[in-house]
Structures are given as C-alpha cells and as structure tokens.
Amino acid sequence: MDKYNENLTDVKEIFRKGDLRAIPKPLLKWYDNNRRILPWREQPTPYRVWVSEIMLQQTRVEAVKPYFQRFMDTLPDIAALAEAPEETLLKLWEGLGYYNRVRNLQKAAIQIMEDYAGIMPDSYEELLKLKGIGSYTAGAVSSIAYGKPNPAVDGNVLRVIARIRKDDRCISEDKVKKAVEKDLWEVIPKDRPGDFNQAMMEIGACVCIPNGAPHCEECPLRQICLAYEDGTQQQYPNKAKAKERTIEEKTILIIRDAELAVLHKRPAKGLLAGMYEFPSMKGFCTAEEVKEYLTENGLQVLRIQPLEDAKHIFSHREWHMKGYLIRVDELAPKKVGPDSADWIYIEPRETQDRYPIPSAFAAYAKGLSMQLGIPRTMF
Structure with a gap:
C-alpha cells in the first residue's frame, strides 16, 4: 500500500467520495512531508503573513521571495510601512505589478497605527475593515498568524474543491466563493487552521495545478476526488470567460x-x-x-x-x-x-x-x- 492510500485507509470507510470532511487528515499528513520552505512560513508573524499574502496575489511564489526579503529589510514593521514615502513603496514593489496593492497596504498600515495602536487585529471581522483586505487575506492572516479557524479561499482552493466534488458552479461568482468558505468553515481543523489553509493552497499550486494535467499520482486526496474517479479533472473548475482586452x-x-x-x-x-x-x-x-x-x-x-x-x-x-x-x-x-x-x-x-x-x-x-x-x- 503506498503512502497516499495509507493516508486514506480510515477516511474512505467513514465518508463518501467528495465529502469535504475527508480532506483534513490525509491533506495535513501530506503537507507535513511536502510543504515548501518559504520565508514567511518560517516566521509567521502577522505582519510578515499579511505582506506575503498581498504580494502573492497575481504573482508566483518564486518571484515573490526576493521582493519579500527586500521589503522586510527596508520596512520591517507596520510603523515603518505606515511612514514610508510613496516612491520608496513603489520602488520596493517595482516589477511586481498591480501597484494599488502596495498603496492599499500602506493605507491599512496607517489604519492599524491609528485605530489599533500599531498592532494588527486578530479578529477576522476587524481584519476585513482594513483597506485592501478581503475574505481570503483575513482568513489567511487570522488562521496562520493567530491560529483562528477561518478558511482562506483563493483560486487554488476553489479549483481543488471543484474537482473533488465535481462542482460545475462558476468559481468566478462571489456567491460560489462564499458558499465554499461556508463549507470549509465546518471542516477546518481547530487545532491546525493555518496549516490546513496553507496545505489547501499548496496542493492547488503544486499538485492540482490550473494549466495542464494535474499530478493526481502525487495527490493525497485522489481516492476521495470525484473528478479523478472518472477522469474529468480538466473539466473543472468552471470559470467565466475573460473579457476581451x-x-x-x-x-x-x-x-x-x-x-x-x-x-x-x-x-x-x-x-x-x-x-x-x-x-x-x-x-x-x-x-x-x-x-x-x-x-x-x-x-x-x-x-x-x-x-x-x-x-x-x-x-x-x-x-x-x-x-x-x-x-x-x-x-x-x-x-x-x-x-x-x-x-x-x-x-x-x-x-x-x-x-x-x-x-x-x-x-x-x-x-x-x-x-x-x-x-x-x-x-
């Protein structure tokens, strides 16, 4: 019996295929053995997690690494970010694109200095009040940095869930994302919420990939995946067609x-x-x-x-x-x-x-x- 089948021996007998309750145990075991070593993971302070998550939006992990290090060296904390001149911010972000991300980062830092005495809030609801922070970033920061059981649902997570359940709803619709968040709230492990969220993102980025055939032979969830069962992985997820540029x-x-x-x-x-x-x-x-x-x-x-x-x-x-x-x-x-x-x-x-x-x-x-x-x- 290979290690992935072994991970699923007990969950197969309890849950039906496609049941999200079957995900945490084999996924976390896989993550413990396969997670990438990333600078923000090794020191998951609220500030470092927050900056990394904003940088990672629309940008590959490998491209982010040197930018993250330079940003931390120059602006090591929320106070420094709040006070930085605009041209310094833009120069630190030069090449990452989507420059409103760093402007909103600074606006949120100023909010934290003024409204939270310079300490990033740990509440999901309070995090949502900060400029540029939506449900995904609030879930990531609150779970990874503070250990709160809030899901962080991005495109990687939506893709994994769509394939596991053969869910043909359009993942570009906000109501679908909210529904998936609600479903994951019920299964996210209370003792390891941050690891669970990172594992979901990791499996989507490295195994259940968006372009080309997913690496199902490496996936710890393949025996509960409905799309894998009938070979329809690449039919999911369903996304709205991009507008013409x-x-x-x-x-x-x-x-x-x-x-x-x-x-x-x-x-x-x-x-x-x-x-x-x-x-x-x-x-x-x-x-x-x-x-x-x-x-x-x-x-x-x-x-x-x-x-x-x-x-x-x-x-x-x-x-x-x-x-x-x-x-x-x-x-x-x-x-x-x-x-x-x-x-x-x-x-x-x-x-x-x-x-x-x-x-x-x-x-x-x-x-x-x-x-x-x-x-x-x-x-």
Missing part, C-alpha cells in the same frame, strides 16, 4: 545624450499611478515622425535606432509597443515644447534606488542599462 499601440522613446536620459511621471491616479515612464507617442510612429515630435519639443536629434517590439498585458488592456533609442545633442531642451515641460532628466544609474519604473517597459530599460525590480543577483 483593449489594445493600445504606443511608440516608446528612449531619449538620451552622453550622460542623461528622459523620464516622465505618470498622473497620480489611474493605471500605474505615480510611476515613471519613458516619453511615448500614440500609435506606431516612423523614425521621421519621432524626429519631428522631438524637434517640436526642443531637442536636436543626432541618431535614431529602432528597438525591438514589445507587448505588456494588464488585466483589461494590452500595450503593443515599438521603440526607438534616440541620441540627442544635449538635455535639457533648448526650448520647452508641448510635452517636454513635464520631462525630467536623470542619470540612468539613479533608477537603482529612485524613480520606480513599471515592468511594462523592461524591454526598453535595457537601452539605458537600467535594472528594473530586483537585481538578478538576488535570485
């Missing part, structure tokens, strides 16, 4: 002289608010159109070199970009044009510690030998 075409201008380069700060609200970007033109422009535009903005163009095309995908839009590396006589402009009044002139090395630049421009940052986000040596 709006496509925007842009021409990105990497403008520099012998020493300086040009950046522009984005507006304080909207997409990538407060970040820095390269000047750009709408649509795909020719080199001649670029030269004419820069002349209007007071620059004397010496050379224009085409760069690679690039694409960046946001939630509801795509940027399709072509770029040019442009050498000019000198910066700043000899006269201020319609756009150049808002340009700033920097030494490229300054982007290491200042001027957060979205990863959307990573392909073009190479033209300035910039390193966006976490340096490669940290991976």
